[in-house]
Amino acid sequence: MDRQLSTVSMSALTFLSWELCTTFDNEVNYIWSKSYKSSVKWLFLLTRYIGLGSLVTNISMSISGGRPPLSCWGFLTLQISVMQTIITLVELTLVVRVVALYNQNHRLRAILLFLVIGGTIFSMIGFATSVHKTEFDAMCVITHVAPAAVYGFTFIVTEFILLVLTLAKCVHYLYITARRAPLIELMIRDGTMTFLATILVVVPTAILLTATHGAFIAMIEPWFIAVYSCA
Template identity: 30%
Template sequence: MQGGNSSGSSPDIDKALATQVDYRSSVAALVFLLYDICITIDDEVNFIWPKPWTRTKFLYLLIRYLPLFVQTSILTIGSPDLTPSFHFTPHDCFIWQVYQGVATVLVFAAVDCVLILRVFALYNNNRTMRRLVVVAFALEFGGMCVGLGLSLPGIQFDDICLTTSISSELLIYAGSTLLFQTFLFALTVFKFVQAVREGWGDTPLLSLVMRDGTWAFFLLFAVVAGDAALYGLKNHQFASVLYGWLLSVFSFAGYHVLLNLDRLNDAPRLATSESSTNDSPYQFTTRIVTDREQAAAYELRAFNARPSGSGHGG
């Protein structure tokens, strides 16, 4: 079935079609990301730039601009006009695949860190939960690295670096991400259900965390599963069609989660003077509360952690 000749088309026609589809998909993913960055740049200037350099600010900039850089650079591969003029060797194509694989691991890991910090905050930095999530993240990261390392030697290319054959070990890469995303989403849902039963599930920030966690999970799961399904097909000429979207969607989800928290933090809050705000500007309430300890217990301390001696929360 490789080559998609069931309709009688020639391999050259299939190759040209795959090249066009792959390239146009990459361009569309890049345009989508550029457009979203342009319409959210005001929020970045207002919320991100004034902050001191913390891990949150670093993660935000990495998630927002590394995929943009990678996607811009890879447009030279797969372009019907540009690629043939470069005369890539198989070794060049291999190095290019390593570059894309490492960049994807970095983006995935950065987005996972944002989602992990949210889970830590939801569980009030519970030591057992922190250890459990860290172990799960280490297993995911190890699975991605192992899957990438085992699959790279088996990837084959044509004269323009279009993938023609892959190793099934690459599915370990995707499977590790899918399992970890499902694990984090399950923890978020569990805490939300618990909060609803205890009567504080309607607090604005918890509602935001649940809402963003839900759409981000299904969006990320869909694009990773779709990309894995394409790599599982025998016709590998279309395997990389979703690669650009993989980067764009993870970038989109990661920085929107952080910007949405900043937008909520910027809204007027009546309980500021009644609850602890020393460690983080994010709280799970915008209403006057009578239990100061409960309000403080559910702060999002993990976000916008201030440098020692800082007099404000960003």
């Protein structure tokens, strides 16, 4: 199992590293140049490099063949916290995009922030109610997860709402102007691809949690982090 986990983690790290390298020039031009007061700048950088650091740590531990320095439950809590942090940062970034589309509507911003924060709290509650029932092997690889952990994936509802708001505003703009708008088309493409990419990792994870009681959940976690870091 350790060998398979190392292989999956390495493939996810390779994908994330490739994506980082191919977009690094844009990152320098459009993100690094922003003021240190820019929320977008820090949301972007934290999402990208927390995920990268997490994958490097996972691989280092797999290669060393040792148990994590924390207890199995402590290490799981750290992993889930990293995943949830990345998810929340991605959603906050999407909120910034959507609110910009709606001319910085303060009421919409408040509602969306409530959804993101509420979803984060609900996800952590789902994890907290199942973590003490999680079972591990000798190397702290999860072998059984309580069904309550599935509740942690309700954040996908928030992301669906953000996608619908993005598409509605973009399509409306294209309809009333009756002309091409490259930036709007780009937001439609990226918003849709982000949602589909997250669905691609969330659905298999939820299925494994329910069908196999989480026996192979560790095999998906690296790609979960890689996809969200790219999102």
